[in-house]
Amino acid sequence: MIAAFRSATTNTARALELVRMVLMFLVLGGLLGYALELYVIGHWLPTLQSQIPFYVTIPGVVFVAWIFFDRTTPWVRIAFVVTMLVFVATGLLGAYYHWLWNMLDAGEVDWSFTFAMENFHGFRPILAALAYTNMGVTGLACIYRAR
């Protein structure tokens, strides 16, 4: 991204690469910030699924940082795209399971509107998990049509 920004010959190409870099920088900041926050709030529980956000952070940081310097190597692009897709899935699954476990805490799984919305505001934040989906979508958008 940095090389593409520096070699951009038109205003549009320069603006495009600048937007990509700013948004990728946000993703990088998000990855580190969310991992820190999850650690601080004690999300590292003795279950595999609670540790997934930490594990996906490792390839996330590596490939986001890598893409800043090299986005032409095919396997790096593929690894980056796969990592971002994993982030999208992690966020969606996290939101679903937060909601499900909130319901289980309340004694039953019932997707009727009233009960589901009550547990939407439960102990586990549903929308917070979608931050990972947001980062994944942002990363995919940044690599979209990037030569």
Place this chain on the structure above:
Amino acid sequence: MIQRLMRAQTDDERTLAFLQNLFLIIAAFGFVFYGVEHWVIDHQTLTHWTALIPGWVSIAGAPLALAMFFSTRRWLTYAFVAVMAVSFLTGLTGALLHLVFNASDLGVSLFSISGFLESMQVPYRPVLAGLAHTHVGAVGLAVGLTAWVKD
């Protein structure tokens, strides 16, 4: 921004316009969503006057972000960029104030590691949640500051 996408002539113009529209959707959704969320959690009924700021920023930001889809007139873009900059600063200030208020409630010092970590863990006043406005502001600034770019 929609017109910009429809009138794009080159690959770069089309890609830039696509990204601008996509991130404008994220900014608009963020403002609408955070506005509603602040209202749902009664953020505006808190006693400190600073608690009103994120709500007002959302109320100003949502219509401006939606309007940017249909027009990039000079006054609108300037207003949009200004509100995005305010949103960016609101998030940073909000996170800092959440941290300071948490430390004050707990009676700990933010200049010690244990006090800092304790202040980060207060569930009813989340520190990093404040940065959501910074995120929306940064995304909006990326769109607004490139809204008129042409070759």
